Amino acid sequence: MTAYEKVTAARDAKKLTSIDFIARMFGDSFIELHGDRRYSDDKAVVAGLAMLYDTPVTVIGLEKGRNTKERMERNFGQAHPEGYRKALRLMKQAEKFRRPVLCFVDTSGAFCGIGAEERGQGQAIAENIMEMMTLKTPILTILIGEGGSGGALALAVADEVWMLENAVYSVISPEGCASILWKDSTKAPEAAEALKMTAPDLFKLGVIERIIRQPKADETKMFESLKILISRTFEKNLALSDDELTSARYERFRKIGRPE
Amino acid sequence: MDLFSFRKPKNELESQPNEQQNIPFIPEEMWVKCPKCNTMLLTTDMEENLRICTKCGHHFRMNARQRIKMLADDETFTEHDADMTSTNILDFPGYEKKLEKARTKNAKESVICGECKIGGIKTVLCVMDADFMMGSMGTVTGEKITRAFEYAADKKMPVVVCTVSGGARMQEGIMSLMQMAKTSGAVKRHSDAGGLYITVLTDPTTGGVTASFAMEGDIILAEPDTLVAFAGPRVIEQTMRQKLPRDFQTSEFVLQKGFVDAVVSRDNLKNTIVKLLKIHGYCEEVPEQ
Ligand SMILES: [Zn+2]
Numbered sequence A: 001m002t003a004y005e006k007v008t009a010a011r012d013a014k015k016l017t018s019i020d021f022i023a024r025m026f027g028d029s030f031i032e033l034h035g036d037r038r039y040s041d042d043k044a045v046v047a048g049l050a051m052l053y054d055t056p057v058t059v060i061g062l063e064k065g066r067n068t069k070e071r072m073e074r075n076f077g078q079a080h081p082e083g084y085r086k087a088l089r090l091m092k093q094a095e096k097f098r099r100p101v102l103c104f105v106d107t108s109g110a111f112c113g114i115g116a117e118e119r120g121q122g123q124a125i126a127e128n129i130m131e132m133m134t135l136k137t138p139i140l141t142i143l144i145g146e147g148g149s150g151g152a153l154a155l156a157v158a159d160e161v162w163m164l165e166n167a168v169y170s171v172i173s174p175e176g177c178a179s180i181l182w183k184d185s186t187k188a189p190e191a192a193e194a195l196k197m198t199a200p201d202l203f204k205l206g207v208i209e210r211i212i213r214q215p216k217a218d219e220t221k222m223f224e225s226l227k228i229l230i231s232r233t234f235e236k237n238l239a240l241s242d243d244e245l246t247s248a249r250y251e252r253f254r255k256i257g258r259p260e
Numbered sequence B: 001m002d003l004f005s006f007r008k009p010k011n012e013l014e015s016q017p018n019e020q021q022n023i024p025f026i027p028e029e030m031w032v033k034c035p036k037c038n039t040m041l042l043t044t045d046m047e048e049n050l051r052i053c054t055k056c057g058h059h060f061r062m063n064a065r066q067r068i069k070m071l072a073d074d075e076t077f078t079e080h081d082a083d084m085t086s087t088n089i090l091d092f093p094g095y096e097k098k099l100e101k102a103r104t105k106n107a108k109e110s111v112i113c114g115e116c117k118i119g120g121i122k123t124v125l126c127v128m129d130a131d132f133m134m135g136s137m138g139t140v141t142g143e144k145i146t147r148a149f150e151y152a153a154d155k156k157m158p159v160v161v162c163t164v165s166g167g168a169r170m171q172e173g174i175m176s177l178m179q180m181a182k183t184s185g186a187v188k189r190h191s192d193a194g195g196l197y198i199t200v201l202t203d204p205t206t207g208g209v210t211a212s213f214a215m216e217g218d219i220i221l222a223e224p225d226t227l228v229a230f231a232g233p234r235v236i237e238q239t240m241r242q243k244l245p246r247d248f249q250t251s252e253f254v255l256q257k258g259f260v261d262a263v264v265s266r267d268n269l270k271n272t273i274v275k276l277l278k279i280h281g282y283c284e285e286v287p288e289q
Helices: A003-010 A018-029 A068-073 A081-096 A114-118 A121-133 A149-153 A174-182 A185-194 A201-204 A222-239 A243-252 B018-022 B043-048 B064-071 B095-102 B141-154 B170-192 B233-240 B250-259 B266-279
Strands: A043-050 A053-060 A101-107 A141-147 A160-164 A169-172 A211-213 B032-035 B040-044 B078-080 B109-120 B121-128 B157-167 B199-204 B219-222
Touching: A003 A141, A003 A169, A003 A174, A003 B095, A018 A053, A018 A101, A018 A222, A018 B109, A043 A081, A043 A222, A053 A222, A068 B032, A081 A101, A081 A121, A101 A149, A114 B233, A121 A149, A121 A243, A121 B141, A121 B170, A141 A149, A141 A222, A149 B170, A160 A201, A169 B170, A174 A185, A174 B170, A201 A211, A211 A222, B032 B043, B040 B043, B064 B109, B064 B121, B064 B157, B064 B266, B078 B141, B109 B141, B109 B266, B121 B141, B121 B266, B141 B157, B141 B170, B170 B199, B199 B266, B219 B250, B219 B266, B233 B250
Parallel strands: A053 A101, A101 A141, A141 A160, A141 A169, A160 A211, B121 B157, B157 B199, B199 B219
Antiparallel strands: A043 A053, B032 B040, B078 B109, B109 B121
């Protein structure tokens, strides 16, 4: 697949969303928790507690919705500040109980609108990024579709970041990039190549640690192996001291794109 | 959703290349029109007044060198990492040419970092520059700011950052996005070590800079007439087809919404920073005998 074909696939309404991942991996053990305790409950973020084998985990996902009705309700996975604040509230709660945090990212970006700006979209994202950097519990983020800019990063300051093989992660949409730089949004495919937004490109750049193969049909095996891999990663990171854990996370981002 | 809202320069003066400044004939740009009150101002009067309109107090944009001169005590600024330059890390088409064109005598990168004395108090000062690719956040921008915070944490110094940014540096793709995490990590470490960080938001502060270190100060100040946004007004108008409220995303608006501590006019800025530094226990250097 070309980079732009992956962008199209990542946006496909029929693909698995965060809710599917949660249901298939955690089943009945998942308890959804709502609200940021400040303004409202943002449905673009689905979050709660679950059991990963016998380990309790906090799960947070950006949710696009699985049909038209849900997509409207979920604002197409574009979170408002209260969505990011709900996520941070539950991460802080996870820290208190030293419960690992698992994030699923699937969003074209943080919502752009009057209300979002009035309630401090930039501030909400900034706070998440800063607080996640020193959160004293393991964090693992998996990009399962679109990873759009700051709105994705606000759930992706983690010990490790994994990606489905056809997911994308970028600072700007290829259409936006092409129209700003070349005044021509039809050049989006060229922009998609140039932005290096596919999993193999990002792996080479050191932005992600692992690429997850996507089966054509039955995903049961993928979910089973994911659970094992996630569980091992959490186990490894739970064994670290707070200082070792947060220092490693700092270094992970500190070295990305460091000029010689 | 894209984060970019590159605004046109507010007046013709800003789009003039700097090289012409030494030519001794009277140029047309001797006059500049204030966009707020429409008064024709003598450029020299406006410059001498810290680029503030002498009639109505409108703040014109100011470049990084001018701002450092305004904030740092005379002859005290030492630049750090002055030679660090952006390269085409992703082999993005046309980026080298863009960089070449953007580099001028006064603006070599989108941020100048260093240490200085402000009111006699040793401070790390980072000033972003709209004259270089609209202050966009590249890898070098993030690295210089990160080093500045690490240096300040090590030396137990306060940090003042003046922000101005059109957002991410598209040509550096994901590497530009990662700078938000990298800088925020350094801000957090400096903060956890007890260091004071004062942000000064200047026109325009948008996108990834707003969604990282611009909003992470212990004290956040904004200049008047400053656009403070995550998504700029043009992006919102285009994508949402919503009519924007009056004064939307101005410094006065974000003050009212609770996201900045104070709007401080430029002629009072240094004084305010010095007061804040002193309140946090930072002292003037006593010269050795
Ligand atoms: Zn005026």
